[in-house]
Amino acid sequence: MAGRLRAPTGRYGGRSAEERKAERRARFLDAALRLFGDVPGYRATTVAALSEAAGLSTRQFYEEFRTLEDVLAALHLQVNDWAEQAVLAALADAGGLPLADRVTTIFGAYAGNVTADPRRIRITFVEIVGVSPRLEEQRLARRARWVDLLCAEATAAVARGEAAPRDYRLAATAFIGSVNGLLHDFSAGWVDATLDEVVGELVRQLLGILRPAGWDPGTGP
Template identity: 65%
Template structure:
């Protein structure tokens, strides 16, 4: 049951402003615990509240449970990465397809790996938690697939790539990206940022290049 929430002004800040600050503190604490140590499955409401310097009563005023915090963090991480990709698309609008792909992949990889805690939440902690979170993960993954399809369609219209249905290829590519970034940041192999981007660009261009 959700607890009642104060609605007055206190200390010069409205109840809405105080609630927004508490939500930010819970998310920051969740990023630290879920994306760092001990991870989502080993965390508790008590530990999260201690990390946020807030009470359990305040937690249940803002959140349903720990999964609610993880879900919000997953959406936030994806939104931040998507913003970088959209910016790269706008800045490379006049570039050729290969240059555009390189710019977009650089934006994605840089944003996704800038903070290892975000990467862990996006690719590790979200897996297998619940049916609701799995649906959320697949919905956000589908948005990345649609972005690739839109770019491939635009490139086909300009005669830069072969016109065909790229959905299977785009879905496979997103899976490859996620797996590669996870293993790279986990230290499974050594590579520079440029090497990772070049490898991903080669994979993508291999399936969309005319005659491929």
């Protein structure tokens, strides 16, 4: 009787089918980071080349993904998740710090994570752009998530009397664009500065947004 082959569900080599599936998926994503994030790039990579780089077969590729676009989508989310985890860990460590120190800790964590591997920058800011409406929606949705996080921090700073009361969504959106552009240019070697200097500039810009000239913290939220 005709039908699709089903993946095995038992244990093999001491690992479950789910564990083996997760390992295969991780190997494809690791290979995609190497190929999409460097040479030849997403648009010049084939399923066969990705499978070879992962040390797996094309049959195994199609057991995990439908298309290379699905791989790029998963990799983009993974790279953003890594950065978000670094920021959330920094936020937990920065509790109780004055605003300037808190902002420095947060952006130091974010910048350190995304620039630790230039391929992550390329995936997030270059390779995903213009691929398809679906990935454009995903890219903008993840950027909106960063805007939400920044707005939440700004609102908390206002409640503590450390920032001027206002709707920060437009300013946060513009600032996130500046962050992404500056970190991309730094990673590409187009900015003659150290990472600490880049972070310092971003901190000054954000503090200028949160504490505009003429704002008196004594007036309260």
